[in-house]
Amino acid sequence: MKYYQMNGCGNAFAILDGRGEKLRLSAEAVRRIAKSANADQVVSLENSMRGDIFMRIWNNTGSEVAACGNVSRCVGWIMMRERNRDTIKIETEAGLLIATRHGNGDTMISVDMGSPLLKWEEIPLAERMDTRGIDVKIGPIDAPYLQLPGAVNMGNPHCVFFVDELDAVDVVGIGPLIEGHMMFPEKANVGFAQVLGRDCIRLRVWERDAGLTKACGTGACAAVVAGVRKGLLNRSCTVFVDGGDLHIDWREKDDHVIMTGPIELERQAEISAPASAPVFR
Numbered sequence: 001m002k003y004y005q006m007n008g009c010g011n012a013f014a015i016l017d018g019r020g021e022k023l024r025l026s027a028e029a030v031r032r033i034a035k036s037a038n039a040d041q042v043v044s045l046e047n048s049m050r051g052d053i054f055m056r057i058w059n060n061t062g063s064e065v066a067a068c069g070n071v072s073r074c075v076g077w078i079m080m081r082e083r084n085r086d087t088i089k090i091e092t093e094a095g096l097l098i099a100t101r102h103g104n105g106d107t108m109i110s111v112d113m114g115s116p117l118l119k120w121e122e123i124p125l126a127e128r129m130d131t132r133g134i135d136v137k138i139g140p141i142d143a144p145y146l147q148l149p150g151a152v153n154m155g156n157p158h159c160v161f162f163v164d165e166l167d168a169v170d171v172v173g174i175g176p177l178i179e180g181h182m183m184f185p186e187k188a189n190v191g192f193a194q195v196l197g198r199d200c201i202r203l204r205v206w207e208r209d210a211g212l213t214k215a216c217g218t219g220a221c222a223a224v225v226a227g228v229r230k231g232l233l234n235r236s237c238t239v240f241v242d243g244g245d246l247h248i249d250w251r252e253k254d255d256h257v258i259m260t261g262p263i264e265l266e267r268q269a270e271i272s273a274p275a276s277a278p279v280f281r
């Protein structure tokens, strides 16, 4: 089967084209693939009745997840090249996504991530709360910048803090405390955003079940939505992440969030179907 090693702004992926195979990856196989590929997420491509492709996504710790913005852009690019089309419909557990490019050979790919879910029970949170600024305490650490983060679901749960100085934030120390906080029954991706202007932010994300990554697509979408709801940002924003930059547009006309950014194909290979736990050299 075809194997693609790709990244979106440094968010690293191992993508297996399982169409035509009975590919069923165990959590252990996912962890082994992710380790050997040094990937944040692992994806298997499957046939779809509703779209051009079905994308099954796992974090590198083995948990299956419904949404991943950056890999949606990579899979969109694979299918556009295969079908020689500028628009591709991707089916995921979170729903249908539309990926587009501006022309053949283009590696700037946009994905329509649909509408953000903003009700407390849709994030989900453990109790009723105003999701524009939630009350999540982490023990003795009551740093001033850890007040009232925004909560947004982009097909997956996000908690976004707005901080004055991102380089002063201990993302690796604080991220896991919020990720597993009892306020989030399904855990959460934890974003730390610094506003540089009403149309640009810098963002780092401690990802649920994957840790600190160089970029998080749904995290960038969630940060802009949370910033607009706090009155800090315009609906069209550039998000500077460690691995590059993404452009987010939370469209007024249909409430959809459009994410645009680069993809990179690092390696493509033919491999034998990984029944259990293959190791890629």
Ligand SMILES: N[C@H](CCC[C@H](N)C(=O)O)C(=O)O
Pocket: 011, 040, 041, 059, 065, 067, 068, 069, 070, 071, 156, 157, 189, 207, 208, 209, 210, 213, 215, 216, 217, 218, 219
């Ligand atoms: N860790 C995330 C999934 C990957 C999201 C990220 N890589 C993106 O580009 O959106 C979660 O468990 O919800």
